[in-house]
Amino acid sequence: METGLKHFHSYWAYLVLLTLLIAVVNAIIGLAGNKTFTSRDRFLALFALIAAHTQLLIGLVLYFVSPLGARNLSNMGEAMKNPGLRLYVVEHPLVNIIAIVLITIGYSRAKRLPTDNSKFKTLTIMYLIALVLLLSRIPWNAWRS
Numbered sequence: 001m002e003t004g005l006k007h008f009h010s011y012w013a014y015l016v017l018l019t020l021l022i023a024v025v026n027a028i029i030g031l032a033g034n035k036t037f038t039s040r041d042r043f044l045a046l047f048a049l050i051a052a053h054t055q056l057l058i059g060l061v062l063y064f065v066s067p068l069g070a071r072n073l074s075n076m077g078e079a080m081k082n083p084g085l086r087l088y089v090v091e092h093p094l095v096n097i098i099a100i101v102l103i104t105i106g107y108s109r110a111k112r113l114p115t116d117n118s119k120f121k122t123l124t125i126m127y128l129i130a131l132v133l134l135l136s137r138i139p140w141n142a143w144r145s
């Protein structure tokens, strides 16, 4: 099960990053061009939100079955001293959860804001910060190698 989940998490990461990038570029274009916020714009933001939430669920399960996850919490001192392990045990899960919270806040705030411009602006800021956070904590060396 662990291998299957790991592969799923690994492939799904492409979808998360791609949908997030599309949503950010779309929001920037909407903001810069003073465009009307349509259901297409909402759908692109929603698609990225769903992809990220799905990845969060898979990641949480993976965290409890992977040798690189929660079982290292009992020896936190050692895990923190080892940069490779610290990335999996602490940084990757924590920073990615923060990124997904930002996506969630950005999406729900944009839905409630009154003007098209403020919707695009909120999505640009929150989704862009989330994308940078996600990219900063991907285990690049291990991914697809």
Ligand code: HEM
Binding pocket: 006, 009, 010, 013, 016, 017, 052, 055, 056, 058, 059, 060, 062, 063, 066, 067, 068, 069, 088, 092, 093, 096, 097, 100, 134, 138, 139, 142, 143, 144, 145
């Ligand atoms: C949108 C958020 C996330 C993205 C884009 C993402 C992406 C990735 C990628 C690309 C890998 C490397 C896979 C490989 O070696 O081929 C990975 C590994 C891992 N991720 Fe995530 N992840 C996310 C969220 C999370 C969360 C929230 C958790 C835990 C709560 C988590 C737990 C793990 C674990 C434990 C591994 C190591 C699996 C192993 O090699 O045994 N991930 N993640």
